[in-house]
Amino acid sequence: MTTTSGSSNYPDLFTPIQVGTHTIQNRIGMSALTRNRADGTYPTDLMKEYYLQRVQGGTGLIVTEGILVSRQGTEWQNAPGIWNQQRVVGWKNITDAVHLAEGKILAQLWHPGRTSHPDAPQQKLAGVPVYAPSAIAARGGIFRFLPGEPGYVAPTELDETTIWKIIGQFKQAAINAKAAGFDGVELQGANGLLVAQFLDNTSNTRSDKWGGSVENRARFGLEVLKSFKEVFGENVGMKISPCGGYNDVGMPLSDTLETFSYFLREADRLGLAYITLVRYHPNFDMVFDGVNRSTNFDVLDSLRSSITNSKVFLNAGVTPEEGQQLISEGKIDGIMVGFNMITHPDYVKRVKTGRPLNNAPNFPLLQRNVSDEDWHSGYTDYPLAKC
Structure with missing residues (x-):
């Protein structure tokens, strides 16, 4: 990277953008990143410092790490939740600091589905099984905080009543996020988690209205988005990873295109603030029995036309140069940065x-x-650029 002004090299990246009801000062957002620094599942002052560093570093839009909508266990031992008032108070401490620094912050809400383990402490406290659309275990996974470091296990298939209960938990989490002062919410529909498990025909083999056809497999994610809209109106986003791979999801290309074209069209019709498309990246590859679970194709070229109303952000190794070109060509509206935002709290200023x-x-x-x-180490101790 040169030492000349980046804003002149990337003028479109540094043009304000309207996202929902909010005006964002640039088109570089911070993607959700699991960091496991919660106190159990409670947000902390150290997490406030982490997010504040990145707001002060110039980030236009902050999306939090995935926030659990219920106590049901997670493969991440110190991932935060937002299912009760005590956790709302902890997040309010963070959003207040972000707003004081003139930043915008959205809560990414998620449910792990079959990527939980029955012996995880939070799962035991929840007193419910590991749930998923079908009783099919994901392959892989290592629960390093459990004795023997076990992998994934076969989940309990969700019944109709429990499906609606979990949709209700998503909605309550959105209500709690609003009480905590968040500027909006993002649905975690990527990375082989519960929404993706419903969408994927290898993890969802149901024959009722929640499985089988594309329309049925898309129903769960769309119902959650509708519940978010009831709480946050225009300020609802979604992250989606059509190429699969991570957490043992992935379909043949024809199934992938049919499923995600439909799902994105229907989600877009709801009037979302934005949709983040995660493109193919080899880091998400998972190979079992010699078969790669990722489907490597050009997400923008194949699926961008399914989105006509919502803003579009691109994620997964997108450079400023790429972002500038794609914005100037009208293919995307902004970029979401993950890994480089971890290691450079002042990424945008750099x-x-x-x-x-x-x-x-x-x-x-x-x-x-x-x-x-x-x-603190490896979390809030990355140095700022020297002037």
Whole structure:
């Protein structure tokens, strides 16, 4: 990267954009990133420092790490939740700080579905089984915080009543997010989690109205989005990863295109603020029995036409140069940055001023703390660019 002004090199990246009812000062958003620094499932002051660093670093729109809509266990031991008032208070502490710094922050809401484990502490406290659309275990997975580091197990198939109960938990989480001061919510529909498990015909083999046809497999995600709209109106977004791979989802290309073309069209008709498309990236590849679960195709070229109302952000290794070109060509409205935003809290300022991205990633601490005494390392200790 040169030392000339990045804002002149990437003028479209630094043009304000309307996202829902909010005006965002640039078109670089922070993608949701699991960091596992919650106190159990409670948001903390250290998390406030983390988000505040990135707002002060110039990020136009912050999307939080995935926030659990219920106590049901997770493969991430210290992922935060928002299912009761105590957790709302913790998140309010964070959103207040972000707003004081003139930032915008959305809560990404998620449910792990079959990527939970029955022996996970939060799962035991929830007192319910590991649920999924069908009783099909995902392959892979390592629960490092459990004895023996087990993998995924076969879940309990959801019944009609419990499906609606979980949709209700998503809606209540959105209500709680509004009480916590969030500017909107994003549905986590990517990465092989519950929404993706319903969409995918390898993880959803139901024969009722929640499975089988494309329309039925899309129903769960659309019902959750409708419930979010009832709470946040225009300020609802969604993240989706059509190429699959991660957490053992993925369909043949023809099924993928049919499923996601329909789902994106129907979601777009709801009047979403934005849709983030996660493009193919080899980091999401998962190979079982010699078969790669990812479907490698050009997401923008194949699916962009399904979105005509919502803003479109692109995610997965998108560089400023790519973002500038794609925005100028009218193919996207902005970019969502993940990994580089972890390692560079001032990522946006560096791009704007032409400073290099030269912080070395602390890989062992990307998703776990050093010890009970040190949660800071690899989280809030990445240095800012020198002037």
